[in-house]
Amino acid sequence: MSDHETIIVERDGRVxxxxxxxxxxxNALNTTVMTEVVGAATEFDKDPGIGAIVITGSERAFxxxxxxxxMSSKTYSDVISEQFFGAWDDLSxxxxxVVAAVTGYALGGGCELAMICDILIAGDNAVxxxxxxxxxxxxxxxxxxxxxxxVGKAKAMDMILTGRNMKVDEADKLGLVSRVxxxxxxxxxxxxxxxxxxxxxxxxxxxxxxxxxxxxxxALAEGIRAERALFYSTFATDDQTEGMAAFVEKRDPTxxxx
Ligand code: CO8
Numbered sequence: 654m655s656d657h658e659t660i661i662v663e664r665d666g667r668v669x670x671x672x673x674x675x676x677x678x679x680n681a682l683n684t685t686v687m688t689e690v691v692g693a694a695t696e697f698d699k700d701p702g703i704g705a706i707v708i709t710g711s712e713r714a715f716x717x718x719x720x721x722x723x724m725s726s727k728t729y730s731d732v733i734s735e736q737f738f739g740a741w742d743d744l745s746x747x748x749x750x751v752v753a754a755v756t757g758y759a760l761g762g763g764c765e766l767a768m769i770c771d772i773l774i775a776g777d778n779a780v781x782x783x784x785x786x787x788x789x790x791x792x793x794x795x796x797x798x799x800x801x802x803x804v805g806k807a808k809a810m811d812m813i814l815t816g817r818n819m820k821v822d823e824a825d826k827l828g829l830v831s832r833v834x835x836x837x838x839x840x841x842x843x844x845x846x847x848x849x850x851x852x853x854x855x856x857x858x859x860x861x862x863x864x865x866x867x868x869x870x871x872a873l874a875e876g877i878r879a880e881r882a883l884f885y886s887t888f889a890t891d892d893q894t895e896g897m898a899a900f901v902e903k904r905d906p907t908x909x910x911x
Contacts, residue, residue, distance in 0.1 A: 659686045662693045667704040667851035668844055669697035669749075679717035680710045682762045684738075686720075690766075691743050698747045704851025704858065706747070707843045708770060709754035710763075712836060715779070718761025721788065725897030729889040737885070738762075741794045742877070745769050745866075748859040750850045754843035755779045756836045760818070765794035768803065771862055772850075773829070774843040775821050776836030781829060782818035788900060789892030789908060793884030798876040802869060803829050 661672040671693050673680040680686075690708070697703045710716055719738065727737065744751070744766075753767040756776035764781050767773050783796045791797065792813060801809040804827040812819060825833045834842045850858055887893045891911045899906035 657689045657693070659683070660689045660693060664703070665844055666848060667702060668847040669693070669700070669703045669706045670844065671697075671706065671708045673708075673710040673716055676711055676713075678720065678722075679714035679758060680763065681718060681720040681722075682716050682738075682766065683720035683723045687738060687740050691740050694744055694747055694749075694751070698749045701855075703749060704853070704855050705847035706749050706751045707754055707840070707847045708751060708766070709840050709843065710757065712756045712776070712778070714758040714763070715753070715755040716760070716763030716766055717758045718763050718784070719793075721897050721900050725894075725901050727888055729885060732885045732888045738794060739881070741766070741769070745795075748862070749855075750847070750858055750862050752843045752847045752850070754840045755830075756839050758782075761785055761792070761796075762794050765792060765796040765799065768799040768829075769795065771865075772831045772843075772846060774839055774846060775824065775830040775833050776839035777821055777833055778836045779821040779824070779830070779833075780818050781812075781821075781824050782816065783813045784816040784818070786814060786816045787896065787906075789890060789894075789896030789906070790887040791880070791884055793881060795873075795877050795880065797880050798873050800829075802873070803827070 659675050661674050663670045694706055697706050751770040752772045753770035754774050755767050756778055758780050759767045760782045783792050785791050808827055821833055824830050892908045896906045
């Protein structure tokens with residue numbers, strides 16, 4: 654079933670499994686990844702034979718963020734006119750419960766993708782972070798909203814303003830993850846959790862998901878719209894150009910605060 658460039662799509666009974674597969678780029682999320690993940694998840698969502706979806710990466714990286722090499726040359730008019738990365742929002746509208754199996758780095762867009770999922774199973778080597786500030790930008794796939802709701806303002810501000818990473822123990826204590834398991838068991842556990850969900854009434858599971866999300870999401874859409882506009886506006890700054898160019902050129906950025 655997998656004629657994809659950046660993901661592997663499999664079925665395991667009533668569980669659909671989507672594996673991010675750009676190992677050389679630590680599963681950095683580019684437009685192709687987004688189109689393929691959202692496309693495969695949407696197909697699973699329409700399939701009555703599927704009752705839950707697992708999204709996973711590799712042991713080293715769930716995803717190390719949005720693809721900086723793809724983004725670095727974009728302008729403000731590019732990101733706003735193509736509504737860059739807007740399709741990720743479609744994932745949060747699926748009826749089918751989605752379980753993230755996160756090992757290794759879940760940074761930037763990778764952390765945001767994990768937080769879009771309904772249940773987050775973390776390996777004991779998982780590392781979470783929103784390091785966008787180091788590139789002169791801010792989270793843009795819901796991170797400023799979902800992280801804040803998940804861990805509270807104090808920790809979210811700490812992570813988003815300093816760009817520091819959070820190891821799995823801290824993430825577990827704060828309620829960012831559902832369960833922590835040894836890294837080598839992460840995917841198996843996620844599949845078991847997904848299979849358990851898939852064994853329930855799909856209607857009840859999808860309504861339960863919707864109900865929990867109502868508690869979590871009221872006013873979230875507004876926050877995400879605001880966040881997206883702010884993210885796009887960072888592409889009007891010199892610091893975005895410099896921050897991303899420095900990453901690509903493997904040097905430290907010199908920000909001019911302009
Ligand atoms: N984008 C592109 N390439 C990447 C990325 C990335 N995010 N992360 C890693 N890579 C590439 C590296 O460039 C390198 O490629 P190459 O071998 O060609 O040089 C390869 O993956 C391996 O990476 P490293 O050599 O750096 O591996 P290390 O083990 O030394 O370091 C790290 C691993 C710490 C994860 C490091 O790679 C890193 O810091 N990566 C960047 C993390 C980051 O800043 N992520 C946030 C990106 S911005 C973002 O996600 C914004 C989301 C909002 C978009 C909203 C749109 C609306």
